[in-house]
Amino acid sequence: MKIMVCVSKTPDTTAKISFNAANTEFNSAGVAYIMNPYDEWYALVRAVDLAKQFPGSTVTVVHVGRADSDQIIRKGLALEANDAVRIDADPHTALFTAKQLAEHARSKNYDLIFTGKETIDHNGSDVGAMLAEFLDLPFVSYASKMTVAGTTATIERDIEGGVEVVEVKLPFVVSAAKGMAEQRIPNMMGIMKAKNKPLAVVPPVAFTDKAKVTRFELPKAKSGVRMVSADEMDELVRLLHSEAKVI
């Protein structure tokens, strides 16, 4: 089986989020980056396990980004992906990124393409669907379990209030959610092998983006918590009624 795993780079979960004065750009100074956890913990790890299940399979990590992403890509290789491709462009928007990934995938005949269900910075959940559309492939989102038998995959996906089970024929695009796999820490052997695995850098295809980011905004800071003594129920009711206006 030929598997492609799309990975993106996101600020570390503890990074301080701020923007430039005009609120048009993210302040990346001093921010540590990690591989998007949904791409790493669920998509990549599941892909690697599937590859082990079907001997002769390969897992290719594909990323749209600049050279400063190489450390993250190497981590993917340390987690036992076979090779990697970096499309040398800034991933401006989901559409741009999906287009680049699609053009890479078009001639490669992948049997299975993984993305994470979303990135933890923009939380767009867009790339997987767009990529599938560009490639005219089926797309299954929010997959929390997946098994493959022959050329058919059975996938559980989380839906409101329950789980939906779908069957889909290879090839297709799937976005991985929690439950697909467990986070894995790269071992020393993986890290040592990673440096000798191929990481190809390819130029992007020309593409006129249809969207651009005009402005960022931080969510409003939550107001403080006010403690009301258990003896003052009347006061609590009054506050909920006249200040919070929820009752």
Added chain:
Amino acid sequence: MSEVTNHSVLKGGAFIIQDSVAAETFIPEQLTEEQLMVKQTVQDFVRNEIDPIRNDLEKQKGNHNVALLEKLGELGLMGTHIPEEYGGSGMDTNTNTLICDALGPGGGFTVSFAVQTGIGMLPILYYGNEAQKQQYLPALVAGTLKACYCLTEPGSGSDALAAKTRADLTADGKHYVLNGQKMWISSAAFADIYIVFAKIGGTKFTGFIVPRGADGLTLGAEEDKLGIKSSPTRQVFFENVHVPVENVLGEIGKGHLIAFNVLNIGRFKLGALCLGGSKVVADSAVKHAVERQQFKQPIANFGAIQFKLAEMAIRNFAAESSQYRVSQLIQDRIAVLRAKGKSYADATLDAAEEYAIECSILKVAGSEALDYVVDENVQVHGGLGYSEEYGAARAYRDSRINRIYEGTNEINRLLTVDMLLKKAMKGQLDIVTPAWAVQKELTSMPSMTRPTGLYGEEKAAMKDFKKIILMVAGGAVKMQMDGKINLEKEQEILMNVADMMIESFNMESTLLRVEKLRLMEKEVSQEVYEAILKVVFADGTARMHKFATDAISSFAEGDLLKTFLMGVKRFTKYPAVNVKNMRRQIAGAMIERKAYCF
């Protein structure tokens, strides 16, 4: 991944007579992409495997230490310092330093790690015969076999060679019979093999590998300790324990070589473990200071708190600079010895011995920096720091052992001076010529011009500090040779000299790192690093002044004392700096990022 930096190699102890060059010094900011990935792996291990069970670990609920060691083994993290033929990956010294550094926040579990990978494994790697290496090392690396190290006894701690445990050959010559008692044995509770030191016939101090379950080997009750509660500690009793002769480790009567040489590496690693723990504790202090509101503002706004945060950073930074500097020196030395045909094990052992002085310095400096940081972290946390609900109290308790084991800090201070003087006497290090030059300089006119150039003040101060050490140590040795004092009985003076050596080494390492950082791209501005540098030198100068004055006043009098005191004054001319503003700047960098950021 080993890279040799080709430069005029600084030999062990030579820092007190020789200058170093920033461009040739290794600093942690130079770690490679691959090494950073190793670091990330260890940090993930701490976050995913240790953090969620800290309370259980502390109460020794479950068999977590064993499970954690096995997980580390699966990740390959226990064999990075073991050659491939014995199941390891033979990574370079810097990577191994980094692993200890990153695992440092693991609390008491790091003791189990250090026992397994250090005193549990290294005696076999360094002194075991081929069969023993093949039999034990791969399983120790994999974590399927656990080891512990039995040296200390109720009556012999620092004076390890006074051990009473004895071994006697049976009449058929097939076994040694061990009798005695060992104390404070970390991991004894779950170890599969015990590295035991006993005196054959009551005289020949020798190492043995004793399997768990040997008849007559019993364990005492779990010790109730001040800290590192998550690391099980027991007494081990030997009552007519029969050990096959092939389990003798190393040469008969040469157990002291195992016991002491393994400690050099142990001290080096302990320095790195302390450092890693200390950085994470400092990080928690910063985060708490930013969050905690008093008087309608975060306590991080207050100068008294900023002082503490800055001081944590300064001490960590200095210790870290020294740690990685020595790491590279050892790594280079190993590479040179390997090129000459030495085995990985012999090269590592020799390199650690060469830098034994520096290893002792790192152990003392690292454990004392950590002790400061955990103490002030409790203070920054206030009442919450005193509660068991937060990590501050546990870190405070866990820290304390580091000044005691792997040779107490007092023993390490004494060794620092002792090894230096021995190197001088053996002709390995010429400290006499420069010491004479200092004596001569004392009677000449001092220069009145201030130094210029890049970090000119610091570089000049560094040269002066080395002169003070030579003046004080040289003066004391002269008194000894004249029969006026017996240095063996003047430990206070030796402590002063050791403190000056430690202080100088840290200052120089900080200077070299800050100078090298100047040309590197980095997140925190160079100004902040320079603030660290200046406070390190300002405080260091004051301490050098005091240590030197204390020492010479203790052995000299009259005109000699006067001359020496003038020397102290002359060699401690580093100008006063606005330490308040510098510390605010250092603390400010961390407060802005809500994190320890150096």
